[in-house]
Amino acid sequence: xxxxxxxxxxxxxxxxxxxxxxxxxxxxxxxxxxxxxxxxxxxxxxxxxxxxxxxxxxxxxxxxxxxxxxxxxxxxxxxxxxxxxxxxxxxxxxxxxxxxxxxxxxxxxxxxxxxxxxxxxxxxxxxxxxxxxxxxxxxxxxxxxxxxxxxxxxxxxxxxxxxxxxxxxxxxxxxxxxxxxxxxxxxxxxxxxxxxxxxxxxxxxxxxxxxxxxxxxxxxxxxxxxxxxxxxxxxxxxxxxxxxxxxxxxxxxxxxxxxxxxxxxxxxxxxxxxxxxxxxxxxxxxxxxxxxxxxxxxxxxxxxxxxxxxxxxxxxxxxxxxxxxxxxxxxxxxxxxxxxxxxxxxxxxxxxxxxxxxxxxxxxxxxxxxxxxxxxxxxxxxxxxxxxxxxxxxxxxxxxxxxxxxxxxxxxxxxxxxxxxxxxxxxxxxxxxxxxxxxxxxxxxxxxxxxxxxxxxxxxxxxxxxxxxxxxxxxxxxxxxxxxxxxxxxxxxxxxxxxxxxxxxxxxxxxx
Numbered sequence: 349x350x351x352x353x354x355x356x357x358x359x360x361x362x363x364x365x366x367x368x369x370x371x372x373x374x375x376x377x378x379x380x381x382x383x384x385x386x387x388x389x390x391x392x393x394x395x396x397x398x399x400x401x402x403x404x405x406x407x408x409x410x411x412x413x414x415x416x417x418x419x420x421x422x423x424x425x426x427x428x429x430x431x432x433x434x435x436x437x438x439x440x441x442x443x444x445x446x447x448x449x450x451x452x453x454x455x456x457x458x459x460x461x462x463x464x465x466x467x468x469x470x471x472x473x474x475x476x477x478x479x480x481x482x483x484x485x486x487x488x489x490x491x492x493x494x495x496x497x498x499x500x501x502x503x504x505x506x507x508x509x510x511x512x513x514x515x516x517x518x519x520x521x522x523x524x525x526x527x528x529x530x531x532x533x534x535x536x537x538x539x540x541x542x543x544x545x546x547x548x549x550x551x552x553x554x555x556x557x558x559x560x561x562x563x564x565x566x567x568x569x570x571x572x573x574x575x576x577x578x579x580x581x582x583x584x585x586x587x588x589x590x591x592x593x594x595x596x597x598x599x600x601x602x603x604x605x606x607x608x609x610x611x612x613x614x615x616x617x618x619x620x621x622x623x624x625x626x627x628x629x630x631x632x633x634x635x636x637x638x639x640x641x642x643x644x645x646x647x648x649x650x651x652x653x654x655x656x657x658x659x660x661x662x663x664x665x666x667x668x669x670x671x672x673x674x675x676x677x678x679x680x681x682x683x684x685x686x687x688x689x690x691x692x693x694x695x696x697x698x699x700x701x702x703x704x705x706x707x708x709x710x711x712x713x714x715x716x717x718x719x720x721x722x723x724x725x726x727x728x729x730x731x732x733x734x735x736x737x738x739x740x741x742x743x744x745x746x747x748x749x750x751x752x753x754x755x756x757x758x759x760x761x762x763x764x765x766x767x768x769x770x771x772x773x774x775x776x777x778x779x780x781x782x783x784x785x786x787x788x789x790x791x792x793x794x795x796x797x798x799x800x801x802x803x804x805x806x807x808x809x810x811x812x813x814x815x816x817x818x819x820x821x822x823x824x825x826x827x828x829x830x831x832x833x834x835x836x837x838x839x840x841x842x843x844x845x846x847x848x849x850x851x852x853x854x855x856x857x858x859x860x
Contacts, residue, residue, distance in 0.1 A: 373399035373422055373434040375525055378453055379443035380407045383497070385415060386505035387443065387470075387529070392419040394528040399423075401430040431460040437491075437521055438465040446473045454481065463489030466518045470497045474635055475553055478546030479720075482514050491518040494545075496552020498737035499531065507531035509737035510539035511555070511729070513548025513722075531736025533745070538735045540728035547722045551729055554709050557636025557650040559738050560629075561705040562600050564653035564793040569698050570604070572780065573691070576787045577684050581618040585609040587691055595699050595769075598741030627657040636712070643719055645712045648800050649705045652792040676788035690783070696776030701797035703770050706747060707760040708800070727751040761804070770801070820846045 377388050380402040388398045388411075400416070401424040402408050408423040416423075424430035431438060438461060442453050450469055457467060467490055469478065478494035485492040496511030497504065510530045512522065519541045530539035542548045573579045573587060585608035592601045612619045633654045640647035659666075684690050710726065717724045730748040733739055750763040760766050781798060784791040803809060818824040825841040836844075845852055 369429070369432045371433055371435045373397050374439070375399070375522075376401065376424070376430050376434050376438070376440040377443060378402070378430070378440065380411055381443070382501050383504045384443040385411055386501055387441070387497075387508070388421060389415060389419065390505055390507070390529045391525065392416070392421050394525075396420065396525055396528070397422065399430050399433040401425075401427065427456050428460055431457070436462070436465070438462075439468065439522055439525070440466065441468045441470050441495075443470045443497075446471045446477070450477070450481070454485070458488065458490070461490060464491065464517075466491045466493060466515075466521060468493040468495055468512070468514075468518075468522065469549075470495050472552070472556075472630070472632060473549050475546035475550040478514070478549045482545040486515060491515040491521075493518050493522065494547075494549040495526075496542075496548050496555060498552065498555060498733075498739075500738065503531065503736050507538070507736050509555075509732050509735065509740070511542050511548045511551045511732050512539070513542035513551070514545065516541070516544065531740075533731060533735035536731060538732045538737070540725060540732060542729065542732075543717070543722040543724045545720070545722070547720075547724060550716060550720075550722075551713065551724070551732075553632055553635050553639070554713055555733060555737065555739060556632035557647070557653075558705055558709045559600075560633035560636075560653040560657075561649045561793060562598075562702065562739055564656050565649075565698055565701050565705070565797075566600055566604055567656075568784075568791045568794055569694055570608075571789055572694060572784060572791070575678050575789050576681075576783055577687060577690055581608045581620060591695055591698075594695070595743065596695065596702075596741075598743065599738060600741075624663070625660055626663045627660045629654070629657050633657075639716070640712050643712065643715045645708070645715050646800060646803075647708045647712050648796040649701065649708055649793055652796045656792055676786060678787050678789070681787045684783075693776030693779045693783075696773035697780035697794055700770050700773035700777040700801075701794050702743065703760065703766055703773075704797040704800055705793075706743075707766070710747075710760060726755060726757075761801075819843055 374396040375391065376399040377384055378401050380388075380400060384400075384402075388400055391398050397420040399422045400408055400411060402411075405425050408425065412421065412423045422433050424433060430440070434440070440457060442450055444450060444453060450471060450473060454467060461467075467485065469481065469492070473494060475494070478492075482492045482494070491514070493512050493514035495513070497508050498511070499508035503509065507530055510526050512519070512526060523541075526539050527537035530537040532538065542551050570584060573584045574581075579587070585605050588601055588605040588608060592598070592605060607620055608618070610619050611617060612622065633650060637647065637651040637654050640651065713724060713726070713729065716722065727748055730744055730751055734741075734744040734748060746765055747760065750760060750765060751757060754763070757763060761770065777794075777798060781791060781794050784794065812826075812829075815824075815826040819826050819842075823843050825843045827840070828837045828842060843852065
């Protein structure tokens with residue numbers, strides 16, 4: 349009985365306390381892991397008052413006593429207190445683990461919110477989940493925003509790339525905060541409104557897929573320099589340092605240089621050589637590849653990057669295979685006599701493949717806009733990736749310029765800048781892949797990029813034989829080339845009785 353009365357009194361005291369609060373918070377944030385704390389500190393540095401809450405309340409106290417001390421940050425011990433401290437419309441960012449935790453916090457927030465309040469999911473949520481949350485909350489009068497956040501811990505603290513999408517009525521209420529705390533590129537914030545429903549998280553998903561591709565390409569370049577060119581880690585670091593001053597200038601090239609220069613302080617040997625060659629993944633690259641298959645888009649480079657991580661995880665099998673399976677060896681191939689040309693060719697291979705990866709990424713984004721009924725802002729998307737995020741690079745400035753010049757650009761490869769760049773790079777691109785094949789060094793991302801390029805520029809592909817095969821064994825029908833119609837080949841979809849025994853009934857025609 350005493351315990352029950354104690355709980356009732358505690359509840360009444362909380363409500364009484366909350367009713368006396370004068371709301372002063374510009375935005376609230378739930379989730380005080382490193383990303384959450386850094387984003388709060390970033391917002392406070394830009395003059396905003398932030399209300400911080402964490403399920404483990406002791407983390408709130410620790411944060412206020414240390415990093416947040418003396419800043420415009422209010423600690424909340426409950427969801428009720430968090431909401432009570434916020435100005436209307438209430439703006440609340442969730443930076444918690446994707447999936448059920450997001451839904452759980454939304455459920456906890458809803459009883460305390462009013463129509464027009466805004467819930468922002470800043471985690472790595474899958475865009476179908478954001479589509480669902482957008483629709484569910486819209487019915488309740490709550491404005492949902494799913495925002496991609498990229499840049500890691502440092503980006504969150506000093507300026508991330510932010511990719512918000514969802515209910516358009518939310519944007520005027522969060523624009524000032526988001527664009528203030530975002531990274532800047534040539535004075536412009538790396539943040540703009542992406543589109544409806546789950547568009548923000550979709551664009552972040554594609555960003556992560558491109559990140560997978562960029563990382564795999566860099567790893568393949570490193571492998572060729574090491575195994576074929578016989579460069580030391582220090583020499584490879586020097587190569588990446590030089591590349592970072594040219595067309596490949598980017599965050600990932602920069603950190604690769606730093607990694608290659610880093611020696612284990614205990615023995616002075618390169619730390620990189622002590623790391624197990626088995627890569628992990630959190631699923632966003634896989635989501636991109638699956639979505640590309642669903643939409644029928646040939647986003648081959650991201651797919652290969654995902655599969656390369658899968659292959660790397662088969663470490664024990666690969667070790668056994670290395671003692672059983674035969675092929676070219678580095679020792680048996682002709683040595684590299686012109687190191688300068690080898691490095692220059694590899695730079696062009698990396699640049700050309702990178703162009704293909706981004707061209708494929710924007711092909712996917714454009715197809716998604718059609719499929720899901722989104723009006724996406726390609727110039728803004730490229731600008732958002734220009735700074736603050738993991739794939740930030742000088743290269744993205746050219747993509748921004750291309751889409752600003754022509755927002756309806758069919759393909760990046762059709763723009764004069766990229767057409768010229770990839771034409772110039774072809775000789776080195778093909779030479780580098782030739783060397784890899786000669787030496788038996790796997791370069792799946794380089795090769796799939798070139799294969800896509802050669803396929804994309806082919807007016808005629810062998811899919812005519814593929815369609816004939818499908819019709820032969822499954823009566824799946826085919827279309828006839830314009831001008832090739834005759835008495836046998838007439839109509840829209842045609843089935844041929846190839847053997848004289850199969851009959852004339854065809855299967856229904858559809859694309860999965």
